[in-house]
Amino acid sequence: MGFRIEAQGLEIEIGVSPVNGVYIHEEIIPRMLDQLVQDIRQNAEVRSPVIVDRNTSVVLDGMHRVAALKELGCRYLPACLVDYRSPVIQVGCWYRVIRDWVSDSRLLEIFRSLGLGIELSSLESALKELEARKATAALFTARNCYLIRVPNTDILESYRWVKRFESAAEAQGLHIGYEIEHDAEWQVRSGKCPAALLVPRTTKEEVVRTALAGTVFPPKTTRHTLPARPVNVNVPLSWLKGDQPLEEVDRLLVEYLSGKKLLRLSKGSYYDGRRYEEELLVFR
Known part of the structure; x- marks a missing residue:
C-alpha cells in the first residue's frame, strides 16, 4: 500500500519492507554503524526512510540504516520506494578533498608507493578521461592536475584503488573529506584546500549489477x-x-503519516545541520 507522494515527476511511496529483502551496494563503515545503532536505540525510532529501487530492491541511500536495523534485530525497515530507471534520479560521486596543507610531491609519492601511474594533465582533459573510463582517478591541485592510471581497471577496481590511496594518506596523518563535484573543485581553486582527488562516476546499471551480485563498492562511491x-x-x-x-x-505507517503535516523545503535548504541539493519533504 504505502503513503504516496508525487514530487516533480517522481512517484514516491513510503512504506515498510523486509530488512533481509534489500541489497546494499556500498561497504559499511563500522564506526558509523556503531554510532547509528546507538542513536536509533536511544531514540527508539528511525528518522528517515531508506531509499530503495522498487524494481530491484537495491538500496540507493541508507546502507548503514539497513545494517543498524539488522543489528537491532528488526525484521522490517522504513523504505522510500522509487523507480530507479526514472531520468529525474541522478547518480553523482564524491570527490575526496585533502584537508591538510600538503605539497603535490608528497601526494604523488603516495600514488607512486601504491604502484600507480601518473601523468600531467589539464582539468578539462582529466574530466574527459574519467568520463570515458580511461583513468582511475585524477589529482587536482592549486598548481596542476594529474591523471592516475591503472591498466585494465573496471569501475569497482578503480574505487578499490581510491580506497587504498585514502588508507595510505590517512596512515600518514592526512585528513580526507568528501564534497560534491563542483564544491570540491571550487575549494581547490579558492585556496580553501590544497587538493582534491577526482573520481569516476558510476552508472545506474553498475550500481544494480554490483548489488545483486552480492558485491559492494567502497564507501562514498555513489551520491544519489x-x-x-x-x-x-x-x-x-x-x-x-x-x-x-x-x-x-x-497500514499503521500510512495512517501515521496521513495525520502529519507535510512541509516542503526548497532545494538548497539546510535541515538538521546539512545542506540538501533536493527538495525536502518534512513530516511534522
Missing part, C-alpha cells in the same frame, strides 16, 4: 539525488521488530 527526499518520518522502532505482520505495520 532525487527530485525530493522525505525526512523526519520517525518510524517507531517497536513497529520494525516484527511482532506484527508486514501489512499491518504498513
Whole structure:
C-alpha cells in the first residue's frame, strides 16, 4: 500500500519492507554503524526512510540504516520506494578533498608507493578521461592536475584503488573529506584546500549489477539525488521488530503519516545541520 507522494515527476511511496529483502551496494563503515545503532536505540525510532529501487530492491541511500536495523534485530525497515530507471534520479560521486596543507610531491609519492601511474594533465582533459573510463582517478591541485592510471581497471577496481590511496594518506596523518563535484573543485581553486582527488562516476546499471551480485563498492562511491527526499518520518522502532505482520505495520505507517503535516523545503535548504541539493519533504 504505502503513503504516496508525487514530487516533480517522481512517484514516491513510503512504506515498510523486509530488512533481509534489500541489497546494499556500498561497504559499511563500522564506526558509523556503531554510532547509528546507538542513536536509533536511544531514540527508539528511525528518522528517515531508506531509499530503495522498487524494481530491484537495491538500496540507493541508507546502507548503514539497513545494517543498524539488522543489528537491532528488526525484521522490517522504513523504505522510500522509487523507480530507479526514472531520468529525474541522478547518480553523482564524491570527490575526496585533502584537508591538510600538503605539497603535490608528497601526494604523488603516495600514488607512486601504491604502484600507480601518473601523468600531467589539464582539468578539462582529466574530466574527459574519467568520463570515458580511461583513468582511475585524477589529482587536482592549486598548481596542476594529474591523471592516475591503472591498466585494465573496471569501475569497482578503480574505487578499490581510491580506497587504498585514502588508507595510505590517512596512515600518514592526512585528513580526507568528501564534497560534491563542483564544491570540491571550487575549494581547490579558492585556496580553501590544497587538493582534491577526482573520481569516476558510476552508472545506474553498475550500481544494480554490483548489488545483486552480492558485491559492494567502497564507501562514498555513489551520491544519489532525487527530485525530493522525505525526512523526519520517525518510524517507531517497536513497529520494525516484527511482532506484527508486514501489512499491518504498513497500514499503521500510512495512517501515521496521513495525520502529519507535510512541509516542503526548497532545494538548497539546510535541515538538521546539512545542506540538501533536493527538495525536502518534512513530516511534522
